[in-house]
Amino acid sequence: MSSEEPPQDDREFFSIAAKLNFISTEMAQDLTEEFAAGNSHPTQMILQKGLLDNVEIDIVQTLLHSTEIIPDYKILGMLGKGGMGVVYRAKQLSLDRIVALKTVLVSQMGNPNMASRFEREAVTVARLKHPNIIAAYDFGQHDNRLFLAMEFVDGKDVEKLIMQREYLDEATTLGIIRQVASGLSHAKQHGIVHRDIKPANLLLIEPPEWFPLPPGVPMVKIADFGLAFLTQDQNIQTRLTAANASVGSPHYMSPEQINGQEIDHRSDIYALGATMYHMLTGRPPFDGNTIPQIIAQKLNGEATSLSAGPHVISEQTTQLVKDMLALKPEERLDDYNCLIDRIDAALQERPTLQAGIGSSTDTVTTILERSHLQSQAMTTEVDQPVTSNRKRRYIMTATLSIIVLLLLGLLFFYPKQPEAPLRSMIPSGWSEPLFNGQTLGALPSSGSWTVDKDDEGAIVIAGTNGMIRRPLLRNNLPLENYKLLLFVRLNKASAVQLHFGIEQDQKGKGPYSVLRITPEQVILTEHRSPSAESSTPHTIQNAADQYHVIELEYQHGHWWVFFDDQLVGTVNTQQKPILPEVRLSVEGGPAWFSDLQIEELIPVDQEVISEN
Structure with a gap:
């Protein structure tokens, strides 16, 4: 490479930005040519044109210098980004394992106490050892950047599953919620409140052979334990100032949490109930777009009964969700062991419940991979006696023929209108x-x-x-x-x-x-x-x-x-x-x-x- 040729990292800046969908491929090509013809640095060009913000530029630079960001870790790719943090897929070199690496720029925090709080929370979360909780491996601070290395889970979250299938059947929902309750119970024993239970924080994977689950029920991993204070949820659109906003996701958070009051494990139970409601119906119990709207809905009455949902739900499950969503903490179901017992009772009361939208043959793979809710035809097969009455057969055949002709005629004169696709x-x-x-x-x-x-x-x-x-x-x-x-x-x-x-x-x-x-x-x-x-x-x-x-x-x-x-x-x-x-x-x-x-x-x- 000649001394006048730009460094390889600089030349790759725009292509990586395009792969991340920050800019288009065509724009990346134009910028690369413009960069090769001039002396401006890629970041200067991007900032001058207003194409990327500082966080997006930092992400591209992180991927360009993958082994120089956090000692002992090589950044492999970006998994996602939130209000202040970015999560990368990374390799921990000393132990040769893939991890999820959550990073936060201290300059993005605004509050100087955040770094010390991050450390305290990381130490606390690292004590949690439960199969339904994503494990924390390592944490620290390097070059003005906080990081937390966690177990990498290659799964689909419940929010995406709901969007694909519109809603989940009762047995699958109960099987998932039971696991979450078990993980939250373990956290309660260590004095930890999650603060941000919601469908997007529940990851689903194929269960290992040693982990017993009913057929068709995936294994759950709870994400973001104890780190809700680092997120500014992108779903919160409100006219309130940031100082008045509460930590968590308002569609699921308890009334006491959304009002900024002291919370305990009962707040997580409320959020779990709201999540359960969403899984069963396809929408949160209080589906407002602003914090004032949601507060008003929660204080003005109960959520619409599950009986008004898209499918039949047992009385036990309906009452369970209602008890979890009680407005006042003292009136709410407040014991995880009791919650688990009631889930087991609901399943035992209706032994015909099967996971997987009405089919006992559904596997975890079909639950995780099926793109859309499949309509299930309910059929009953009955052995019909053989009859010697030919006349009856002829009448039935003629009647069916007439019906088929009529249907074809209707289809001819009234062509089917195209249906709008699902909001996928x-x-x-x-x-x-x-x-x-x-x-x-x-x-x-x-x-x-x-x-x-x-x-x-x-x-x-x-x-x-x-x-x-x-x-x-x-x-x-x-x-x-x-x-x-x-x-x-x-x-x-x-x-x-x-x-x-x-x-x-x-x-x-x-x-x-x-x-x-x-x-x-x-x-x-x-x-x-x-x-x-x-x-x-x-x-x-x-x-x-x-x-x-x-x-x-x-x-x-x-x-x-x-x-x-x-x-x-x-x-x-x-x-x-x-x-x-x-x-x-x-x-x-x-x-x-x-x-x-x-x-x-x-x-x-x-x-x-x-x-x-």
Whole structure:
């Protein structure tokens, strides 16, 4: 290599960034050529162009210098990243074993006491020795970076399994929850509270031969023990300040934890009950998008009964979940041994329960690998007596023939409409606010739009009339699949509209879809043909006096539109060129908008790992 040729590490910077999906392959090629022609360092180029943030740059540098980051460890690839920490797959060289290496930059913590707390928690967690708890091996600090080496578990988490199968059957759920309760009981004996039990922290693997489990029930490994304080959950979208946010995931955390009160093991039992509810129904018991919404739901009443779920659940299991989700800790089921006994009683009371969506032949492999919930036809085979009555056979044959002809005729005259696919995508870990709370920036608009404060003092976008547009891009490229979240309050406006799914044409005025909100109702309207189609109006109350949450998911050409957690409708724009933008319009304002955020979605089985 000549003295003027850039170092190999520098030349690989952009290709690794592309493998991590931080930039596109085409952009990586362009940047590599630009780098070869100039003298700028890759990190300087990336920062100047605003393509990566400091954490993403650190990840690329870590993979480039895989043996120089943590002594005795070689970084092999990235497993995931959260609010402050990054988890890598690594090899511990001295013991020749693969580990999960969680790293946290001290500079990202903000609180100088975090490092000492990290050390205390790591020492405590290292004492836990239980087959259902991911083991902690090593911890320390090197070059302003905290690290914790843990058992590497190559499994699927319960959250992904629920997304693939919509919900889990009762026996599989009970088998999984029983193992988690056993692990949490062991932690309680050591005075440890997990603080963040949720489906994403329960990893499923094939059980070893020595570990007895019912057929079809996978083995569970509980992740992130004692380290919840290091995470800033990406699912928390709230108008509250960070100082008011509680540690944990609000969909599952107990009322006392979400209110910042003292907690003990009963808080973990509540979270386990919320997780169990989610597994059985396909949704959390209190499915709000903000901490205020969830608090209000939890304090205003019980979760919807499991009897209203998608399948029949036994009375024992229904009552068990209810007891685990009791609002007051003193009224809640508070003993893990009792919890395990009640799970065993529920299984023994109904010995016909089998793990695996209605099939006793399901194996752990099918539970972990099956992509979608398979509908099971219930059939009963009965030995039919042989009859000598030919006339009856002829009548039956003729009747069946007529029925078949009628069905074929119906299929001919009423062709089957294509069904929207399942919502099978999950967050990639990348998200970005669409409003920085200070200025509208380059948001193109017409009419009157300003940065203002609402009556609670929160920074909002105030629109009096006209329209504002927002591109939906990552690194200046359109996102393939994404979720848009925003809060809207009508205030004095007579109507607010969200325009999306805008088809491209030369004048930028192609067909589109509209979610229209008035003080009385919300309705989804299609403007894609001369005869516009509308959804059934949803009646709302107090629209002008409170914030409402709009969620817009785009997956493979299909749109799902939610208003305050309720599905308003779906739109199919498959095989149509769609502009990567949304538009907000206001009539007779001002109306207030806040917490606009875009989040990238990826297929549930896509792994973001870059091998070195």
